[in-house]
Amino acid sequence: MALEMNSQLGSIDISKEVVATVAGGAATDCYGIVGMASQKQIKDGISELLKRDNFSRGVVIRENEGDLMIDMYIIVSYGTKISEVAYNVQSKVKYQLEKLLGLQVESVNIFVQGVRVSNP
Template sequence: MTVEINTSLGRIDVSNDVIATIAGGAAVDCFGLVGMASRKALKDGFTELLGKENLSRGVNVLEQDGQIEIDLFIIVSYGVKISEVAHNVQTKVKYTLNQTLGLDVSGVNVYVQGVRVSEP
C-alpha cells in the first residue's frame, strides 16, 4: 500500500514502510523512550525490543478515506511519566511526518508495551 501525494510537478507515491521508518526514527529521538516494541502481542509477558534497523516493525500505518493514522508500539524507561513520553512521541512523529513528507496525519496512537529498568 502506498500514500499518493500530488504536486504541481506530478505524483509521488510513498510506501507505508518509508512512512513507518520515518515515524519510528522520530519516536526514538524522544526522551524516556527505550525503543520500539514488536507489533505482535506479548509472548509470555516479554516484549521484543527492536534495534535501530527494525524501527518500522514497531509502527503500523493505516490509511482510510484519505486519512493517515499511525500506531506506535513503544517501550519506555522506568521512572519517567508515561503520559508525557507518549505525548512527546505523538507531537514529534506528527511534526516530523508533516515536515518531511508534507503528510497531514490525523492521529498518532501510542501503545506502551513495556517498561525497561536500566542496570545501575
C-alpha cells in the same frame, strides 16, 4: 499500498514503509523511549527491543479515506512520567511527518507495551 500526492509535474508515492521508518526514527529520538515493541511478538505477548534497522516494525500505518492513522508500540524507561513521554512522542512524530513528508496525520496512537527497569 502507498500514500499518493500530486504535484504539477506528476505524482509522488510514499510507501507505508517509509512513513513507518520516519515515524519510528522520530519516536526513538524522543526522550524516555528505550525501544520499540515488535508487532509479531505482541501476538505472543513478548516485547522485544528492536534495533534501529528494523524499528519500523513497531509502527503500524493505517489509512482510512485519506486519513492517516499511526499506531506506535513503545517501551519506556522506568521512572519517567509515562503519560508525558507518550504525549511527547505524539507531537514529535506528527511534526516530523508533516515536515519531512508533507503528510497530514489524523492521529498518532501510542501503545506502551513495556517499561524497562535499567537500574540494578
